[in-house]
Amino acid sequence: MDLNLKDKVFLISGGAKGIGEAITMTIAAEGGIPVIIDPSETEGANLLKKLEASGGTALHICKRLTDSNTCKSVINESLSIFDRIDGVVNNAGVNDGVGLEDGSPEAFSQSIQKNLNHYYDLTHFALPHLIKSKGSIVNISSKTALTGQGSTSGYAAAKGAQLALTREWAVELLKYGIRVNAVIPAEVFTPLYQKWINTYDNPESKLKEIESRIPLGNRMTTAQEIADMVVFLLSARATHITGQHLFVDGGYTHLDRALNTLNP
16 A cells, blocks of 8 residues: 655654654655654664665654754754655653652653653644645554553653643644544553563563453554554545544553453
């Protein structure tokens, strides 16, 4: 299926690793131009080399989106090279474990700044160019926004706000034909997830326990499965989809976990 992304420019925050890397690679495979916004110098450089070696065009902006001025500079740098923006994928963030009991008001505010503010800032500065292209916005949220997790108030609050902004922006931007959607992963096996699993005394046992609670196939979602949904939403194949929260999670968020006893 041709998604008609050839030569279109898409910004991906956190685009050098995990889910972001899969989104970057999928955009490039469809002929699009990914702008990888990621502070990971080595990973970003390696990914850029891989894309260029396969004949693709891409840009790595090695910056962390810590404030609005940085977000603005990222937009300007991208425009100076490609002179257009056709879509924004807000993906960067980290589950930083800032809870209620063990956290603090200061840590909570920092977590919101780290996980939420750049979603608004990057999109705000990209908006005039998205209006020109009638582009698309995809926000990557998390199941924690709906299920809770415990000991991660800042991250969960940010992820919930991302879902609210998805609907708010979808309404505000209707007049421009700009579509805004959110993709909600649950358990996705990424290098960061592997690092977390390895903190347990028996990582393999812990992973099997988690997989047993994922109704469809008792397996983790892959980063590629998230990327496939994101890139579809960016494309002209999704021209009548907006304001949606789409779950790519093997039924984890909505289906009864007791179903794992029924799976063959």
